[in-house]
Amino acid sequence: MMKHDLRSNAWVKALAILITISLGVASFFGWVYCGVHWDTLFDIGDYTSSAAYGQAMNDRYSQLMALLDYEKKLTYGGTLTYTEQRDYAYWEEVLSPSSTNFRYIVRDNATGEILFSSKGEDSLAGVSDVRTSVRNWSPSYYSTDYDDDTGMYTYYDDIGREYTTPYPPDSGNSEDRLELAIEYGVDSTLPVQDAFTEARDSFTKGDMDYLYLTCISTLSFLAFSVFLLCCAGRRKGYGTFVRNWQDKIPYDLYLCLSITAIAGCTAIAIQGLESVIFYYGGEPYADALYGVSGTALAAGFGLYAALLMTTATRCKTHTLLRNTLIWRLCAWIGRGCGYIGSWWRATFGNWDVTKRAVILFALYLLGTLITTATIILIPFYQGFVLWLLCRWVKEWKNIRTGTQAIVGGAPDTVIDVSGMRRFPDLLEHAGQLNDLGSAINSAVEERMKSERMKAELITNVSHDLKTPLTSIINYVDLLKKEDIQDEKAKEYIEVLDRKSQRLKKLTEDLVEASKASTGALTVSPERLGVTQLVTQALGEYAEKFADAGLTPVVSLTEEEVYVSADGRHFWRILDNLMGNCVKYAMPGTRVYLDLVSWDGYVTLSLKNISASQLNVPAEQLMERFVRGDESRTTEGSGLGLSIARSLTELQGGLFRLDVDGDLFKAVVSFPEIK
Template identity: 35%
Template sequence: MSDRLQQEAMVTEERQQESTEKEESIPRRSRNRKYRLTGSLPAKIIAFFLLAGSCLAGLLFTGFCIYIGINGYYTEGRNAAITDAMRKECMDTLYEFASLVDWGDIEEARKLCENKNIDIQLIWIDERGRDNVLLDTGEGRDGTVIMDLHQPFRGESGEVSVNRHTMKEDQQYLYRAFIDMDFPCDDNFRRSAEEAIRLYELRYGAAGLAVGSILFCIICFIFLLCSAGHRSGQNDIVPGVLTGIPLDVLTVIFFCGAMFFTYILFNFISFMDDLSQVVTLAVGGTILLVCMTFYFMDFALRVKRGRCWRSSLIFKILRGIWRGGGFLIGRIPLVITTVMVYFGICILELVGVTLFVRAEAGVLLWALEKVILLFLILYIAVTCKKLLNASRALAEGRGDYEVNTAGMFGEFKEHGENLNGLGQGIARAVAEKIKSEHLKTELISNVSHDLKTPLTSIINYTDLIYEETARAGKQVSDENSDAACAAMDNCRPEEVDRAKIAEYAEVLLRQSRRLKKLMEDLMEAAKATTGNLEVNPESCEVGVLLSQAVGEYQQRMEEKELELITRQPEEPVKIMADGRHLWRVFDNLLNNICKYAQEKSRVYLSVEEKEGRVLIIFRNMSKYALNLPADELEERFVRGDKSRHMEGNGLGLSIAKSLVELQKGQMEILVDGDLFKVTVSFPCDSGLWYLQAHPNSL
């Protein structure tokens, strides 16, 4: 036993080495096809970081473009953009200057514009509309930007006199600012102008970066959607962490979370300046996009698996309601269901008439209901007529009649399909009955013929022996058997033709043996079909057993000039089978070849091992035209030689098939023109049967 196990272990190791060599022979390119980029975990992690980074950059640049767009950097010129940038600082200075004038601090007002790129004039507009300059902080304002502020004088410190002009309370005065665009002084105006120039020069670059970042973010997003469910080394879609949650529940969780996060974010940024709002919105939008990417990846995974709708809670609830309703309705008889539907229509009609009895709409609703009810009744009547015609046709024995169920619904359609199935079943039963009767008649005819032929020969040659002995005694009596016996007793041996008696006896012996073999074949066929034969499986080497069987028929094949071509694998092939029964299978198949193969043709015998099974294939060219299907050749007493002018009883293939199936094998017959092919297959002997039969052997 240990030697046997060692041999099996060696065989298993050799097969593993062969499989390893085959895998190594596969081109590297075909093996790497399993490891796609969409299934790589590092690629997904990098894509997530790139998605977040590009989204953050895109939102920041987009917010920057919106900010400078609101300030006119895309619609106005360079100088207008600089002016708009300095407007806030200029207005703050004008308000501060006007406040100093209101308090009467004229000197401080003058000093306010020292070492700055701004000068301010206080102008009084008289009744004639002329500008009268009361206070001026600088001269030489050619090429400067002018901004005006109309402000009433409030007189916070009492009476104020400027350049011999007494300021009047609540009178409008003009404060005019002049900004030197050369910016000789380093102040806030200069810094605002420089910042405005930088923003103006970056306006198109920022737009390009925003578009590029958003496009790259979209590419990363699409890649993550495509990679959802893919893993390296696996061809199937792998479920994710969120796949177990119903789709609609997951959708509600994500979108409610997104709405809550957005609400908190907008409340948080309401107290920030513009720059802080842009940065906070960009960071919050990035976080929101990353979270929603997880959701859309899970949604894409469900779509790839084809269970997007079926994995939702709504579908499960609706399916439960549908099944529960169908179960309840299915338990209610059809008549009661019809009555319930009718009363339901009546209740609806009552409600409609009650609501619209005094209006014209009530009459229209009633008429519409009656029209619908009319079509419904007509539909039921036509459907019942179809079903009635089908049942009558089946009652008359017309099994090929079919009901057109295209326009039927519910139990009407089910009943129509049942009638169609019943008709098809009747047609099949009739066809099988006719075939069975035909086979029974043919079986009786064949058995009668095969029994009659040897019996006729036995009777005829017995008569000849009787006549020969009677003639030798010269007392032949066809009517008196006692006289015949006396004649045979009185005859002398030298008067009997011993050569003829020997010839007749040989014929009697041959026909008796033929009759005996027929009876034995009948008994064996009956036992093989019913499984009453004893089977002792053991490890058999197919090639050796087949070679021995071929050797028995070598002379008969040479007499018919049949060229035998055998193909067997180099390594021995073993199967689990009963050697006696397997020999009988080979004997029947080779005998069949010697009887019916075309003279001077080739006979092919091959042994192959394929997918854990051993195939023994017999091929030859038939002498006679094979006009029968392969399944009929497997029946008892069926022969390809319908003229039956050759010896044989038609039991060989039937017995062979039964013996093969009794040993857990398969036998298949293929007829292609004059080509006759028989394939016998058994599982390979892996030693498993022996271990199961002898569990204590280990």
């Protein structure tokens, strides 16, 4: 429930509006006054440097020029109308020594002869600051006619005289040309009470009171403007902000009309003040001009207060943008596009892509023909089509980016379809890709879950086998220590010992293969010398190679090469690869072992001829429990290559198998370190 206080009272709001208008008018007049009398505010010079003194001097000089215009007309034989006679008499009176402290002497600039003056040669006796100017007093030609038959010019001057001469106006009547030298100033004794004495009396050096009052008035005006913002939209008896009739006018229309009206009122006020300050300061109707300016300012600040309050009310009721003609036009266009889109989907939604492309192109051509008839619509139509194309390309790019992310291994990526409502095909395609990503993600999760279950199963079964297997191995070992004379029994014990050891090795391989494939093994990288490790492995397998009828052909690096790997796991890789050769290589053949350092990698390769026909792809050979010997006559478990690959990849290396007929090649590569 909105709290009711003074801000909800209608009389308080009306009083605040009136005070705001009054403060606004006062501030405006105050700043104008400070601008005109800046010299008195900031202690510059004496009263003759003030704006009031300069304005009075300009007024008197302008009146002298008006008087001289009448004198020129009389001098050159012209006559004054009744109104001109009255004005002439008025200016003579205004410029007389008894009416003003302004003094002047007007001379013929060529001879120095005094033509007009305030009081003869003594006119400038008391003037301390004499100013001068020069003025052309000859008649001005304002109309010229040329007769082709006589070759004569006929022209008239500004006092109505007619001339006929074979010369252009600017080359004749030199005897009428006269230049005036004007000297003028102010009697420094100021014997007469006039605008100059008022300027002296009103001049006070450093009087900052007007400036302080104007600043206070302006700050108060701003404070009451803030108060009006707080009052806007509040009404007693209502629990929420309420709009009145002016708040329901479209805001853009209201804003344009208000700004125009405020600008008009301000222009009227400025024009009135300018007339008073620069032209009619001492005239009787100056007060009327002040009244007109004040009234215009009051109207302008009233419109300002209304605009301020309606803007605040619209913001509080969240209708500032919605209640505009532009918003309504956009909403109407949006609804129209929605209707067209619904009709389009209902009519052409089931058409194939080719038909829709043809229809769209035909509609584009039709729109081009229609807009061509009204040239001004062409840029708008083409711009709209370009905008649609850019939007389509942007959304298609989003689909491509999302597709690349899904293909690149992030199936949980969701393509944003919020901007595709205008393009049903893209929306449908993006939805299908999102569904595909979800399906892939689910499948990957299921497979990972299955792999984890398999690994757990292998680990648990292997652990359960260890206890009885250990007992069997221990009892077989005890039997071997007994003094048994029966040869058959000894043979049976040897078979038991051999098979139990093989079962133990198989169990250990199972656990290690499971851990290696899931990355559960601990890796402790260190700097290993590969050449030395391979040499040691060859030494340990020399007897096994000889027993298997294999001849190793070794090619090692001349200098030691180093890799970063876990020594125990790297040794297991070598052991599995060489053990694989011993088990499956054809007797009487060579085994080629090459160790090279190339392109930043240390690469170890083993090649041999398989004893059995290799009908299994190389990738399948690296799977668990897969053996090249399909008859399974050897004692291999089918885990050696799988373990070697898992351990290699776990340490950041590369493992590759190549099968060419019966030729078998295993390649292990690790990044070289120095």
